[in-house]
Amino acid sequence: QQQVKQSPQSLIVQKGGISIINCAYENTAFDYFPWYQQFPGKGPALLIAIRPDVSEKKEGRFTISFNKSAKQFSLHIMDSQPGDSATYFCAASPDSNYQLIWGAGTKLIIKP
């Protein structure tokens, strides 16, 4: 119940395409869902986060879609660029808890 399952493990997308990464959870108490972006040799950085009171949140080319009934959320990267090549982690937590539960990560490669 504490797991967050992330897929795919790796993804190759052509420049200008849409990258889609999916996450699923079981614990209905989860109500905070962030996405982090990690470049090689660096620590992760918060990209965008959503709470279940909205179904979608957009920041620039990055959009989180949230399906509460299916207990799934996904990251869409529109007009994907080579600079978006990184590892992306989803995470989840009950609000005000101390600990994030992390997905296993998706290595995204954008081909020029």
Add this chain to the structure above:
Amino acid sequence: DGGITQSPKYLFRKEGQNVTLSCEQNLNHDAMYWYRQDPGQGLRLIYYSQIVNDFQKGDIAEGYSVSREKKESFPLTVTSAQKNPTAFYLCASSARGYSNQPQHFGDGTRLSIL
């Protein structure tokens, strides 16, 4: 510039040796965290501290120890009891010790066994 500084970037441990990883932050954050990252896995929490002089075990605390004597510093010691220490170690901080606060990460320390 405010941020988190981890040192060293690379560290090698001999059998039976304890090693200490440094983590310093100048963000004036209350909470600090240590994670372990292995290939193909998400981040696993080793220890966290919500306030000075207090810390709690995470999911994989065995073989590790920490201290939080100053707000800015949260060093991690990998003891000889940790039989598989080879990993990428990440330190993070957040303004408060709640999961809905953004966590700011350092650039990590890569630990290997000689």
